[in-house]
Amino acid sequence: MENIIRTLRAEHGWSQAALADKLDVSRQSVNAIETGKYDPSLPLAFAIARLFEKSIEDIFVDPQQPAKAAE
Template identity: 55%
Template sequence: MRNRLTQLRTEKGLSQAALAELASVSRQTIISIEKGRFDPSLPLAFHLASIFGCTIEDIFDPDEKVDEE
């Protein structure tokens, strides 16, 4: 699942650590979500959307695959 988390985080001027603290998760969780290696739980996805003032669909696109690096 592709996501725009890195873009939204950068636009808001947040580090991965700062976003992790706001979302009550580890920095490693944020890194894994940004790289497409981990799909967040529904409650976490809603919490992230709330942090950025948008919908889950604005962050995550389940129809797009992440290209392996």
Template identity: 60%
Template sequence: MKNRLRVLRAERRWSQAELGERVGVSRQAVNAVETGKHDPSLTLAFALAGAFDLKIEDVFDPSGEAD
């Protein structure tokens, strides 16, 4: 699933590990979501969007593959 995690992280200068810590998952999980190797559950998707104070549809786009 296409997402803007990498860009949003870069804007805030957060590492994958830091984002993972904020939402309670591992760095590997963040990396897998970011690269489209893992489609997050609804709970994780909401948590990730919430970490950036954004709506879920502002972070994830189910219509496309990740970059």
């Protein structure tokens, strides 16, 4: 699953370790999620969305779903 976590993290000026601390996960977990090697659990996805004040759908994109038409 694709995501924009790296971009959001950079916008906040956080390292992977800082984000990991905020989410109570390892830095390796953050790296694996950012690179698409690991999809987070639903509770972790909600925690990420809350932290960045975005919806899960704004952060995680299913590459097999067609893109939404511009409104």
